[in-house]
Amino acid sequence: DVKVTQSSRYLVKRTGEKVFLECVQDMDHENMFWYRQDPGLGLRLIYFSYDVKMKEKGDIPEGYSVSREKKERFSLILESASTNQTSMYLCASSGKGYNEQFFGPGTRLTVL
Amino acid sequence: AQTVTQSQPEMSVQEAETVTLSCTYDTSESDYYLFWYKQPPSRQMILVIRQEAYKQQNATENRFSVNFQKAAKSFSLKISDSQLGDAAMYFCAYTYSGAGSYQLTFGKGTKLSVIP
Numbered sequence: 001d002v003k004v005t006q007s008s009r010y011l012v013k014r015t016g017e018k019v020f021l022e023c024v025q026d027m028d029h030e031n032m033f034w035y036r037q038d039p040g041l042g043l044r045l046i047y048f049s050y051d052v053k054m055k056e057k058g059d060i061p062e063g064y065s066v067s068r069e070k071k072e073r074f075s076l077i078l079e080s081a082s083t084n085q086t087s088m089y090l091c092a093s094s095g096k097g098y099n100e101q102f103f104g105p106g107t108r109l110t111v112l
Numbered sequence: 113a114q115t116v117t118q119s120q121p122e123m124s125v126q127e128a129e130t131v132t133l134s135c136t137y138d139t140s141e142s143d144y145y146l147f148w149y150k151q152p153p154s155r156q157m158i159l160v161i162r163q164e165a166y167k168q169q170n171a172t173e174n175r176f177s178v179n180f181q182k183a184a185k186s187f188s189l190k191i192s193d194s195q196l197g198d199a200a201m202y203f204c205a206y207t208y209s210g211a212g213s214y215q216l217t218f219g220k221g222t223k224l225s226v227i228p
Binding site: 043101 | 154158207218220
């Protein structure tokens with residue numbers, strides 16, 4: 001089974017802190033994604049990566065950055081967390097040429 | 113830009129009954145994929161069913177089936193013999209199947225409640 005894991009299920013941070021959310025997949029997938037999920041807004045793509053060290057902006061990249069130094073790991077970084085970044089963050093991965101995405105369990109981030 | 117619309121924010125169904133969730137999408141492409149994802153209260157999103165646009169036959173997975181109307185750009189999900197474990201958020205999603213395509217475009221979701 002494809003497994004996508006995220007470093008934390010719940011996270012509480014202070015405004016202005018630097019926050020790292022990590023995602024690891026074990027299926028040698030080329031593509032990895034970070035989404036933000038908010039009630040009534042569905043899933044919105046923040047960033048994605050189709051290869052190591054490659055990244056592309058999604059629909060809402062402002063206030064976020066990403067890092068992909070190894071194929072299996074994709075990190076989302078909030079350089080200076082703000083209260084409007086309180087949300088559920090979902091990581092996903094997919095194989096090359098195959099469109100189905102496999103999701104992690106999500107990280108509920110609260111910024112106080 | 114592609115858009116996916118789920119017009120029913122919430123729905124409910126009696127256990128053992130059938131329910132249909134609606135989804136419409138907008139695209140100028142002719143070759144694409146459509147998906148229904150399920151997100152139970154535990155939050156792990158899982159794929160329910162997938163439809164390739166070039167296939168005329170509607171996809172079926174056990175109690176889940178779709179009604180794919182390409183001309184109308186409609187992709188509804190039918191759940192038969194509903195079970196308590198079907199209670200979840202359901203998301204419709206679209207992706208273009210051309211080279212270099214990676215992104216899924218999601219609808220805003222439909223929350224399905226199952227009444228015992």
